Amino acid sequence: MIRLGVNIDHVATVRQARGTSYPDPVTAAALVEMAGADGIVVHLREDRRHIQDRDLELLRKTVKSKLNLEMAATDEIIEIALQTKPDMVTIVPERRQEVTTEGGLDVETHYVKLEQMTQRMHEQGILVSLFIDPDPKMIELSKRLGSDAIELHTGRYCNATTPQEYEQEYQRIHQGVEVGLKWGLKVNAGHGLNYFNVKPIASLPGIEELNIGHSIIARAIFTGLEQAVRDMKALILEARSE
Numbered sequence: 001m002i003r004l005g006v007n008i009d010h011v012a013t014v015r016q017a018r019g020t021s022y023p024d025p026v027t028a029a030a031l032v033e034m035a036g037a038d039g040i041v042v043h044l045r046e047d048r049r050h051i052q053d054r055d056l057e058l059l060r061k062t063v064k065s066k067l068n069l070e071m072a073a074t075d076e077i078i079e080i081a082l083q084t085k086p087d088m089v090t091i092v093p094e095r096r097q098e099v100t101t102e103g104g105l106d107v108e109t110h111y112v113k114l115e116q117m118t119q120r121m122h123e124q125g126i127l128v129s130l131f132i133d134p135d136p137k138m139i140e141l142s143k144r145l146g147s148d149a150i151e152l153h154t155g156r157y158c159n160a161t162t163p164q165e166y167e168q169e170y171q172r173i174h175q176g177v178e179v180g181l182k183w184g185l186k187v188n189a190g191h192g193l194n195y196f197n198v199k200p201i202a203s204l205p206g207i208e209e210l211n212i213g214h215s216i217i218a219r220a221i222f223t224g225l226e227q228a229v230r231d232m233k234a235l236i237l238e239a240r241s242e
């Protein structure tokens with residue numbers, strides 16, 4: 001059965017905008033779980049623009065489903081992950097100027113560092129997922145360096161502006177899923193997914209988990225967080241049963 005991981009970074013974005021103690025992503029995580037999410041995702045960025053160290057510490061103590069920490073493979077954040085021990089880390093590229101994670105990880109350039117980091121995570125019982133473009137070479141390298149999972153970047157699919165581009169990006173993801181499965185990797189996907197574009201991705205057999213943040217938190221402003229999670233979960237389950 002396909003699972004939904006909810007990224008709650010943007011609850012913290014609203015808090016950080018005013019430097020208040022609310023809204024608290026830790027409270028959000030509990031509501032998200034009660035609404036049926038299968039996991040909680042947070043990105044501890046180097047610049048701490050939304051999630052703070054304190055959030056991660058408390059989430060580790062309170063999340064009952066699965067805690068997935070998105071992170072850049074930098075020395076500081078690697079040490080924090082090893083101490084905090086989330087269930088899984090998802091390694092993403094990070095650039096300070098970007099609004100959000102813009103492209104997949106270059107597994108070829110960072111192969112040795114990623115391989116060493118993966119070994120260290122495994123020693124602590126932490127699973128490793130790499131956030132990559134649906135590129136067969138990146139998928140193969142992810143397997144070779146020992147990662148447990150890949151998360152296919154759906155951003156280009158979500159941003160496609162013509163039917164041709166949409167079809168091309170959709171097929172790339174479809175093939176990426178098949179290549180990942182062939183290598184024995186768990187295949188997840190995410191980035192930019194919303195209530196209007198999620199179903200074709202959710203319907204791809206073999207995807208284990210979708211990680212979705214911005215659209216759910218945005219909808220929660222109008223519907224409440226639990227309803228926003230329930231609506232998304234219903235869509236992805238529907239896509240699988242059609």
Ligand code: PXP
Pocket residue numbers: 007009043070090092100101131151189190191192193211212213214215
């Ligand atoms: N997956 C990864 C690896 C991400 O970096 C992000 C953004 O933090 C997401 C999923 C969620 O993307 P969105 O907020 O666009 O749903």
